[in-house]
Amino acid sequence: MPLSLIRIRDDLNVVPGRLFIDGNWLDGHYDRFEQIHPATNEVMTTFVEAGARGVDQAVVAARRAFDEGPWPRMRAQDRKRMLQPIVEKIYAAEREIAQLQTLDNGIPFTFSRNSRVSPKSAADIFDHFLGWIDKINGETYPQFSSASDMQYMTFREPVGVVAAILPYNGPVMTFAMKIAPALVCGCTVVVKPSEYTNLVVLKLAEIVAESDLPPGVFNVVTGGAETGAALSAHPHVDKVTFTGSPIAGEKITIAGASTMKRLSLELGGKSAALVFPDAESVAGAATTLMGLCSTFLSGQVCTTPSRAVVHRSIMDEFLHHAAEQVKTVRFGDPFDPATTSAPIISKRQKDKILAYIDSGRREGAELMFGGGTPGGELANGNWIDPALFAKVSNNMTIAREEIFGPVLSVIPFDTEEEAIRIANDSDYGLAGCVYTSNVKRAFRVARAMRSGSIGVNGYASVPNAPMGGIRRSGVGREGGWSTIEAFTELKTINFNLGS
Ligand code: NAD
Numbered sequence: 001m002p003l004s005l006i007r008i009r010d011d012l013n014v015v016p017g018r019l020f021i022d023g024n025w026l027d028g029h030y031d032r033f034e035q036i037h038p039a040t041n042e043v044m045t046t047f048v049e050a051g052a053r054g055v056d057q058a059v060v061a062a063r064r065a066f067d068e069g070p071w072p073r074m075r076a077q078d079r080k081r082m083l084q085p086i087v088e089k090i091y092a093a094e095r096e097i098a099q100l101q102t103l104d105n106g107i108p109f110t111f112s113r114n115s116r117v118s119p120k121s122a123a124d125i126f127d128h129f130l131g132w133i134d135k136i137n138g139e140t141y142p143q144f145s146s147a148s149d150m151q152y153m154t155f156r157e158p159v160g161v162v163a164a165i166l167p168y169n170g171p172v173m174t175f176a177m178k179i180a181p182a183l184v185c186g187c188t189v190v191v192k193p194s195e196y197t198n199l200v201v202l203k204l205a206e207i208v209a210e211s212d213l214p215p216g217v218f219n220v221v222t223g224g225a226e227t228g229a230a231l232s233a234h235p236h237v238d239k240v241t242f243t244g245s246p247i248a249g250e251k252i253t254i255a256g257a258s259t260m261k262r263l264s265l266e267l268g269g270k271s272a273a274l275v276f277p278d279a280e281s282v283a284g285a286a287t288t289l290m291g292l293c294s295t296f297l298s299g300q301v302c303t304t305p306s307r308a309v310v311h312r313s314i315m316d317e318f319l320h321h322a323a324e325q326v327k328t329v330r331f332g333d334p335f336d337p338a339t340t341s342a343p344i345i346s347k348r349q350k351d352k353i354l355a356y357i358d359s360g361r362r363e364g365a366e367l368m369f370g371g372g373t374p375g376g377e378l379a380n381g382n383w384i385d386p387a388l389f390a391k392v393s394n395n396m397t398i399a400r401e402e403i404f405g406p407v408l409s410v411i412p413f414d415t416e417e418e419a420i421r422i423a424n425d426s427d428y429g430l431a432g433c434v435y436t437s438n439v440k441r442a443f444r445v446a447r448a449m450r451s452g453s454i455g456v457n458g459y460a461s462v463p464n465a466p467m468g469g470i471r472r473s474g475v476g477r478e479g480g481w482s483t484i485e486a487f488t489e490l491k492t493i494n495f496n497l498g499s
Contacts, residue, residue: 001377003380003381005334005335006042008103009042012103014045014199016032016045017047018202019054019222020218021057021061021219021220022065022215022216022219023209023214023215030049030051033047033049035195038105038345039333039334039343039381040381044103044199045199047195047222047223048223049227050192051223051230052226052230054223055190055227055230056230056234058190059163059237061216062161062190062216062219063188063216065215065217066158066160069188069215070214071186071188071217072158074186076133076134077134079186082211082212083126083133083183083211086207087123087126087127090119090120090122090207091119091120093203093207094118094120094123097119097122097200098112101119104168104171104198104200105168105169105197105297106342106343106345107342108334108341109334109336109337110339111297111342116460116461117169117170117173117297118173122176123176125177128180128464129463130180130184132184136185136484137156138153138154138490138491140152140153149496149497150495150496151497152494153492153495154493155493156489156490157186157488157491158487159185159238159239159262159487161187161188161190162182162187162190162240162241163192163232164178164189164191164240164241164242165228165248166244167244167245168195169300170243170301171197171200172204175191175204176204177463177479178478179218183213184487188218188219189217190219190231190237191205191218192220192227193222195223195225196345198222201220225248228248229251232255232261233255238262239264240252241487242263242266245267245268245402246267246268249267249472253475262486262489264474264475265476266467266469266474267469268302268404268430268472268473269304269306269469269473270307270399271304271305271430271431271433272305272309272422272426272433273285273307273435274309274413274420274423274434274449275308275310275311275435276416276441277314279457280437280457282435283321286317286320287324287325288458289305289322289408290326290388290408292304293408294325294329294406294408295328295329296340296342298341298342298343298344298406299408300342300404303431306408306409307392307399307423308410308411309413310412311413311414312414315412319368319390322368329341329386331383332378341386343383344382344383344384347382350384353405356403356407357371357384357387359398360397360398363397365392366389368390369385370384370385370386370387370407371384372384384405387406387408388408388410389407389410391412392411394411394422394425399411400426400427419445420448423449424450427472428472428473429451429471430451430468430474431453431469432451433454434446436456437457442456451469451470452470452477453468461479464479464480466480466482467479468482
């Protein structure tokens with residue numbers, strides 16, 4: 001019997017989606033599109049394709065709320081009181097939100113509920129940013145010279161109308177990382193979820209909508225790339241905060257150029273993990289790195305170290321433990337607690353990953369295991385057996401391009417300098433890792449690796465520390481004060497104190 005999610009879909013009372021614009025839920029007179037579940041390719045429901053018309057309606061509402069409404073000018077304490085209930089409401093609904101996230105992108109329910117992409121983590125993100133609300137301060141400057149009696153001071157003002165465009169892989173977390181700071185800073189927002197993960201974002205939108213924010217402060221449009229393109233090009237949008245692929249990031253940059261939109265771009269990665277012979281546990285490093293590619297979202301995570309750069313002397317040990325890890329992988333019903341791994345989001349993306357695996361073979365890497373597609377009850381879904389390539393050279397396609405799937409490429413090295421050179425020889429620079437028990441080496445290598453963040457003997461992002469990339473991995477940082485800076489403009493007031 002093929003796997004089916006229709007029963008759970010019906011149990012969760014899934015209904016066709018609507019837009020949320022100017023304080024109202026709308027569904028009339030728009031085209032609709034189907035959302036398909038990646039584990040089974042069954043239709044979950046339909047959503048509105050907002051297109052340029054829906055986007056314009058939402059942006060006009062957000063513009064009016066920003067230019068004429070009370071939100072950007074509200075006292076910090078009042079704004080905080082309006083937003084505060086969101087934290088508790090997300091906690092209270094966390095089980096349902098986690099279920100909807102699994103019904104959207106197929107992330108195993110256990111991870112949907114208990115990981116950094118969980119609703120509990122999203123509530124913590126809101127909680128963190130709410131703490132900033134009465135601390136978004138400017139500065140005063142000593143008077144510069146006796147030639148003038150001017151006093152200078154700065155204020156941090158909301159950047160304006162924000163377009164928030166989300167990816168499919170962490171819709172709950174990315175919603176929180178963008179919407180919480182935007183609202184906290186006094187911006188108005190139009191959010192567009194990925195076309196693959198509307199259910200959960202509309203549930204979060206319902207929670208935000210219950211906060212009685214002034215109409216137009218928070219709006220949601222659904223749709224695909226064209227809707228995203230219309231949003232990122234809209235002349236009345238001041239800032240785009242985007243998480244997604246470098247190619248879409250590039251288009252968004254071009255679309256915003258004529259109006260000089262502020263941009264925060266969290267894009268793709270091809271991160272390297274450097275495993276040295278003095279690593280505390282080679283088995284631990286191998287299990288973690290293979291695990292990141294084979295369980296959870298099956299490598300569909302931007303920070304996944306998809307290049308394991310491993311010292312030649314520990315290569316056999318590393319490959320052995322990576323193979324052992326893969327034996328723990330279980331595919332199946334994403335709501336079954338035994339399931340460890342997500343399907344690939346779409347048939348198109350599945351084919352793209354299989355083509356990368358072919359290219360690895362053709363270009364001379366050694367496929368140690370994986371790369372097949374399971375049949376039986378899983379035949380209708382987008383599943384790929386986790387693949388490990390050994391003897392990869394850094395100029396092969398599988399080492400250069402973001403595969404965004406369950407493929408780990410293992411590249412051998414002999415010296416520390418060579419390992420750093422391999423890590424840095426990439427178009428990307430999002431994250432990275434170094435496994436060593438030598439503190440001086442850890443520091444040296446972490447400083448030498450060119451990327452937005454580096455983990456030493458492990459990696460995890462948190463809401464209160466900056467995260468983001470260089471090169472094709474993006475522009476700007478999200479996390480803590482860096483986010484507040486990204487959602488505000490500095491205004492300098494020159495105060496003439498002379499006669
Ligand atoms: P995607 O770029 O295909 O889609 C992301 C969003 O952009 C979707 O909402 C989509 O509808 C929209 N979009 C597509 N084309 C657009 C355009 N021309 N203009 C405006 N919007 C457009 O990405 P995805 O497949 O959803 O996510 C995977 C990618 O996201 C990977 O590259 C991954 O590395 C990256 N990612 C990065 C981070 C990070 O923090 N750096 C986090 C998660 C995912």
